[in-house]
Amino acid sequence: xxxxxxxxxxxxxxxxxxAMLPYLKERFGNPSSPYRFGNEARTAVERARKRIADHVGCxxxxxxxxxxxxxADNLALRGVARALGSxxxxxxxxxxxxxxxxxxxxxxxxxxxxxxxxxVTADGVVDADALARSLRADTVLVSVMHANNETGxxxxxxxxARRVHGRGIVFHTDAVQSAxxxxxxxxxxxxxxxxxxxxxLYGPKGAAVLYARRGTPISPVTTGGAQELGLRAGTENVAAxxxxxxxxxxxxxxxxxxxxxQADLRDRLELEVLAAVPSARVHGAMAPRVPNTSSLGFQxxxxxxxxxxxxxxxxxxxxxxxxxxxxxxxxxxxxxxxxSREEAQGTIRVSLGRGTRPQDIDLAVRALAGxxxxxxxxxxVGGTAG
Amino acid sequence: MSDExxxxxxxxxxxxxxxxxxxxxxxxxxxxxxxxxxNVGELAGDEADGFGLVGDPSCGDQMKLWITVRDxxxxxxxxxxxxxxxxxxxxxxxTALAENRTLDAARRIxxxxxxxxxxxxxxxxxxxSLLGVRALxxxxxxxxxxxxxx
Numbered sequence: 001x002x003x004x005x006x007x008x009x010x011x012x013x014x015x016x017x018x019a020m021l022p023y024l025k026e027r028f029g030n031p032s033s034p035y036r037f038g039n040e041a042r043t044a045v046e047r048a049r050k051r052i053a054d055h056v057g058c059x060x061x062x063x064x065x066x067x068x069x070x071x072a073d074n075l076a077l078r079g080v081a082r083a084l085g086s087x088x089x090x091x092x093x094x095x096x097x098x099x100x101x102x103x104x105x106x107x108x109x110x111x112x113x114x115x116x117x118x119x120v121t122a123d124g125v126v127d128a129d130a131l132a133r134s135l136r137a138d139t140v141l142v143s144v145m146h147a148n149n150e151t152g153x154x155x156x157x158x159x160x161a162r163r164v165h166g167r168g169i170v171f172h173t174d175a176v177q178s179a180x181x182x183x184x185x186x187x188x189x190x191x192x193x194x195x196x197x198x199x200x201l202y203g204p205k206g207a208a209v210l211y212a213r214r215g216t217p218i219s220p221v222t223t224g225g226a227q228e229l230g231l232r233a234g235t236e237n238v239a240a241x242x243x244x245x246x247x248x249x250x251x252x253x254x255x256x257x258x259x260x261x262q263a264d265l266r267d268r269l270e271l272e273v274l275a276a277v278p279s280a281r282v283h284g285a286m287a288p289r290v291p292n293t294s295s296l297g298f299q300x301x302x303x304x305x306x307x308x309x310x311x312x313x314x315x316x317x318x319x320x321x322x323x324x325x326x327x328x329x330x331x332x333x334x335x336x337x338x339x340s341r342e343e344a345q346g347t348i349r350v351s352l353g354r355g356t357r358p359q360d361i362d363l364a365v366r367a368l369a370g371x372x373x374x375x376x377x378x379x380x381v382g383g384t385a386g
Numbered sequence: 387m388s389d390e391x392x393x394x395x396x397x398x399x400x401x402x403x404x405x406x407x408x409x410x411x412x413x414x415x416x417x418x419x420x421x422x423x424x425n426v427g428e429l430a431g432d433e434a435d436g437f438g439l440v441g442d443p444s445c446g447d448q449m450k451l452w453i454t455v456r457d458x459x460x461x462x463x464x465x466x467x468x469x470x471x472x473x474x475x476x477x478x479x480x481t482a483l484a485e486n487r488t489l490d491a492a493r494r495i496x497x498x499x500x501x502x503x504x505x506x507x508x509x510x511x512x513x514x515s516l517l518g519v520r521a522l523x524x525x526x527x528x529x530x531x532x533x534x535x536x
Contacts (some may be wrong), residue, residue: 300443300468301468302447302468302470304470304471305420305469305470305471308417308420309420309421312417340444341444342443342444345443345446375474377426378426378466378467378474379466379467379468380439380443380448380450380465380466380467380468381448381468
């Protein structure tokens with residue numbers, strides 16, 4: 001199998017698995033228990049918090065463990081909405097956010113909030129000027145992702161942070177697709193709240209963090225025990241948290257070299273595809289991108305058919321985000337970039353990872369070119385015979 | 387859909403066998419018809435007795451279908467489809483079912499017949515099977531219209 005869908009999830013690094021094992025077996029204690037056995041688990045959680053904080057560039061008390069990126073995004077949006085709802089009821093998000101943010105925004109709308117969705121350029125970059133213009137006296141929260149999951153396009157988060165701050169507005173960024181892929185500490189982005197998920201960076205599923213800068217107004221959205229500084233009730237997923245810390249450390253080891261390697265492979269993939277497939281295009285190619293992601297569009301064919309055609313040959317790629325697969329609606333991200341529905345429908349996402357080798361790229365391109373040519377012979381659209 | 391309440395938990399959306407998550411799985415027959423679709427192509431000239439076009443690429447799937455009619459039967463049938471695996475496989479199976487049938491029998495082919503012949507398709511893809519059925523009916527209508535012309 002050639003796995004080229006690392007934006008969906010990544011294989012757990014062996015080191016991560018090893019670090020987790022004791023907490024799945026003999027060290028099963030509850031971190032909140034009052035005896036020494038429970039304290040072992042507490043120590044493991046707090047050591048993990050410290051390690052992650054060091055890489056994020058923040059204090060341990062600013063790290064809140066959650067179960068998923070989606071939960072962290074929910075805590076960010078709903079938590080700030082709850083804390084600041086008496087001050088104003090307007091939220092600004094970008095039109096290319098993950099459903100975890102977009103649908104939480106819709107949920108807030110149903111509760112009487114107003115939500116502005118800021119457009120992006122044809123290259124998939126959030127329009128920072130439009131965003132600044134959308135801010136109002138009653139705006140309490142802005143949420144713009146760091147890197148888009150479908151295109152890999154990196155958003156001008158630092159600039160947005162500068163323009164949002166000084167107005168008493170909280171700024172959240174979902175960094176699930178950039179964490180571990182770009183250099184520099186995430187706290188340096190200037191956001192008040194940052195979401196990171198473990199399983200996108202070779203850690204386990206079931207662990208994520210919300211970095212919450214000290215002093216950020218935020219209320220819990222789950223009620224229960226006082227875990228995670230009172231922001232996230234529920235027994236900690238100790239093994240996954242320990243694995244997350246190990247994965248975070250791994251992500252920053254040789255990150256520059258690995259990032260360049262993946263960017264080179266990504267460029268090779270795109271050059272080969274453009275050479276081998278007529279009327280192919282790369283979405284967001286002119287924008288800054290994370291090194292591993294490529295959004296490839298093909299005229300007159302359907303992306304889901306390409307995905308199945310490659311799946312039959314043992315190659316895993318994706319249409320948009322994994323959550324939308326199976327829905328008849330084409331990607332909201334590509335539509336926001338001004339693509340027609342037909343263009344969006346003909347797009348696949350290829351996302352490389354640490355295990356991707358040059359020969360994987362060559363094999364995938366050959367299979368992709370063959371699949372697109374075959375589908376074009378079947379296609380009722382245009383005269384392209386591939 | 388609009389009269390469904392979304393604030394009540396409803397297990398109707400969960401596949402009882404757990405086979406259909408958000409990702410769709412196709413059986414071997416469907417994959418065969420997707421990978422090796424039958425009767426792909428276009429008919430022209432004397433062979434193009436009837437033509438049907440349904441769908442629109444700007445709103446999803448599209449299918450073009452041609453038939454050759456000889457002695458009241460579908461002597462030849464050909465199609466082209468733009469769409470998902472479900473659309474391609476159901477289009478292919480429809481043409482396989484319709485070939486050599488009388489026009490009356492061909493008209494009676496339903497979307498359920500296509501799905502059954504394929505051994506089932508994911509629930510979310512059932513609507514795809516209508517594409518071919520409607521294209522075939524349009525092609526037969528077209529043939530009848532042309533024949534009635536002086």
